[in-house]
Amino acid sequence: MNGKDWRELIRRTAPKIHCLTNPVSMQDMANLLLAAGGSAIMAQDPAEVQEITSFCQATLLNTGVPDREKFLACTAAGMQANKLGHPVILDPVGVGASRFRRNHMELLLNKVRPSVIRCNQEEAYTLLHMQTGVSGGVESAVSVGQKEQERIAEKLAGMYQCTALISGEMDVISDGERLCVLSGGDRRMARLTGSGCMLSALCALFCGAGLSSYEAACTAGSIWKESSRIAGERTEKTQGGMGSFHRHLFDALDQLCNESKEEMI
Numbered sequence: 001m002n003g004k005d006w007r008e009l010i011r012r013t014a015p016k017i018h019c020l021t022n023p024v025s026m027q028d029m030a031n032l033l034l035a036a037g038g039s040a041i042m043a044q045d046p047a048e049v050q051e052i053t054s055f056c057q058a059t060l061l062n063t064g065v066p067d068r069e070k071f072l073a074c075t076a077a078g079m080q081a082n083k084l085g086h087p088v089i090l091d092p093v094g095v096g097a098s099r100f101r102r103n104h105m106e107l108l109l110n111k112v113r114p115s116v117i118r119c120n121q122e123e124a125y126t127l128l129h130m131q132t133g134v135s136g137g138v139e140s141a142v143s144v145g146q147k148e149q150e151r152i153a154e155k156l157a158g159m160y161q162c163t164a165l166i167s168g169e170m171d172v173i174s175d176g177e178r179l180c181v182l183s184g185g186d187r188r189m190a191r192l193t194g195s196g197c198m199l200s201a202l203c204a205l206f207c208g209a210g211l212s213s214y215e216a217a218c219t220a221g222s223i224w225k226e227s228s229r230i231a232g233e234r235t236e237k238t239q240g241g242m243g244s245f246h247r248h249l250f251d252a253l254d255q256l257c258n259e260s261k262e263e264m265i
Contacts, residue, residue, distance in 0.1 A: 006206065006209075006211070006219055007037075007257065007258075007259060009209045009210060009211070010036065010037040010038065010205070010206075010209050010257065011037060013057065013208070013209045013210060014037060014038060014039065015038040015039075015056075015057040015058060015204075015205055015208030015209050016038065016039050016040075016041060016055070016056045016057055016208070017033055017038055017039070017040050017041070017056060017057065017058050017059075017060055017201065017204045017205060017208055018040075018041055018042075018043065018049070018052050018053045018056040018058070018059045018060065018077060018081075019033075019040045019041070019042045019060045019062065019201065019204070020042070020043070020044045020049065020059070020060065020061050020062060020070070020073055020074050020077055021042060021044075021060065021062040021064070021197065021201075022062055022063075022064030022065040022093065022197070023065060024064060024065065024193060024194055024197075025062075025064070025193065025194030025197040025198065026042060028194050028197070028198055029194070029197060029198055029201045030042065031250065032198045032201055032202070032250070032253065033201055033205055035250055035253050035254040035257065036202065036205055036223075036253060036254075036257045037205075037257055037258070038205045038208065038209075040201070041056060044069075044070060044073045044074075044077075045069075045073065046069060046072045046073045046076050049073045049076050049077035049080070050076055050077065050079075050080040052077070053077045053080045053081050053084070053086065054080060054084060056086070056208070057086065057087075057208030057209070058081075058086060058087045058088075058089065058204040058205070058207045058208030059077050059078060059080075059081040059086060059087070059088050059089070059204070060089045060091065060200060060201060060204040061074040061077065061078055061088060061089065061090050061091065061108075061112070061114075062091040062093060062197055062200060063090075063091065063092055063093055063095070063101070063104075063105065063108075064091075064093030064094065064197070065093075066100075066101060066104065068104075071104040071107070071108060074108055074112075075107070075108050075111055075112060078090075078108065078111070078112030078113075078114075079111055079112055081112075082112060082113050086208075087115040087116070087204070087207035087208065087213060087216075088112060088113065088114045088115050088116075089114065089115060089116045089117075089118060089200055089203050089204040089207060090109075090112075090114040090116070090117045090118070091117075091118050091119065091196070091197060091200040092105055092117070092119055092123050092126075092127060093123070093196075093197070094123070095119075095123050095126045095127060095130075096122055096123065096125070096126035102126065102130050105127070105130065106130050109127075109160065113160075113161065113162070114160060114162045115162055115163065115207055115213040116162060116163045116164075116165060116200075116203050116204075116207065116213045116216065116217050117156060117157075117160060117162055117163070117164050117165070118165045118167065118196070118199060118200040118203050118217070119164075119165075119166060119167070119196075120166065120167060120168055120196060121144060121149060121152070121166055121168060124152050124153070124156050124164065124166045125152065127156060127159075127160075128152065128155060128156060128159065146170060146172070146181065149166055149168075149170065149172045150172050150174070150179060150181070152166060152172075153165075153166045153172040153173065153174040153179070154174045154176060154179065156174075157174045157175050157176040158176040161176075162175075162213060163175045163213040163214045163216075163217050165199075165203065165217040165220075165221060167196055167199055167221070168190075169185075169187070169190075170182065170183050171221045171225065173214065173217045173218055173221060175213065175214040178214060180214075180217075180218045180221075182218075182221045182222060182225050183225075184225045184226070184229050185224070185225040185226075185228040185229055185232075186228040186229055186231060186232030186245075187232075188228070188231075188232060188235070188242065188245050189228050191242060192242065192245070192246060192249070195228075198224070199220060199221065199224045202220035202223065202224055203216055203217050203220045205220070206219050206220050223253065223256055223257070224253075226252070226256060227249055227252040227253040227256060228249060228252075230248070230252035230256075231245050231248035231249040231251075231252050232245065232248075234248040234251075234252070235248055
């Protein structure tokens with residue numbers, strides 16, 4: 001899908017995304033979705049998540065900072081989205097960090113069918129090997145080459161019958177049959193808390209607008225790489241630090257999604 005098509009689609013649909021997310025990145029995700037042409041509603045009490053999911057166009061299950069109630073809410077919202085045929089985007093934040101997270105993620109995936117799994121290399125590795133007791137942290141400590149990352153993405157997509165987006169310095173996207181590799185961006189993204197969470201929100205936005213899960217992940221990944229590239233160049237020009245990079249990142253996304261007439265770099 002070309003740039004004009006996806007911009008028109010977002011403008012026409014203005015997707016509302018139910019974000020069951022973590023407090024670390026909540027504000028950034030809400031602002032990002034608004035900048036890109038959608039909106040977020042953030043509810044995660046199990047008593048209301050099914051109702052909220054029903055009038056949204058996509059559901060994002062971000063399991064960062066988890067507790068039992070959070071997993072109950074994610075499961076209920078995900079099952080309702082599946083029932084309604086709405087896309088579900090799963091961001092299994094730090095799933096390898098503890099046995100608690102792995103056990104509850106396994107229970108969630110037994111009941112919920114994700115359309116897209118957006119994760120880093122370590123989280124992907126954990127999802128493929130949850131029964132082995134593998135453990136790790138929130139940030140990606142596993143580091144593999146491109147060919148292995150491609151293999152893992154294809155295997156993850158096949159295992160869960162979804163699109164897998166494994167992000168990092170290089171993003172690899174697979175639906176089990178097709179494969180897309182995205183390079184570029186800016187290394188400072190690894191130093192920005194919630195950059196992966198925000199990419200998951202973009203995936204949800206494009207799924208909610210009506211793109212297939214594979215097209216949505218490829219489009220979101222491409223836009224996020226380009227936004228970070230532009231932000232990096234602007235930060236260098238102004239000799240700024242991470243605060244400047246964060247501001248420029250949102251400016252670039254806003255301009256890319258809204259065809260700003262301003263120069264992009």
